[in-house]
Amino acid sequence: MKSKDIIIGKYYRIKSSPNYGYIKPLHILKPHTDGNTNSFIVVKCEHTVDKNGTFGFIRHFRLHEIIEG
Numbered sequence: 001m002k003s004k005d006i007i008i009g010k011y012y013r014i015k016s017s018p019n020y021g022y023i024k025p026l027h028i029l030k031p032h033t034d035g036n037t038n039s040f041i042v043v044k045c046e047h048t049v050d051k052n053g054t055f056g057f058i059r060h061f062r063l064h065e066i067i068e069g
Helices: none
Strands: 012-014 022-029 042-048 056-062 066-068
Touching: 022 056
Parallel strands: none
Antiparallel strands: 012 022, 012 066, 022 042, 042 056
16 A cells, blocks of 8 residues: 555554454654664554543554455
């Protein structure tokens, strides 16, 4: 997936576990900016069990790990 295709607030899935959990992008972090020390783009996401979940973890994912859900 390309960074221009990511919509903040829309729910996506993770490529490694497409049948479990959802991720909701919060920010797209460009390389070496805003706390991203990597040389690639990462997406800061809220990772929840379902779309109506009230509890989630904040995680960072690379663009190729995110798929449509």
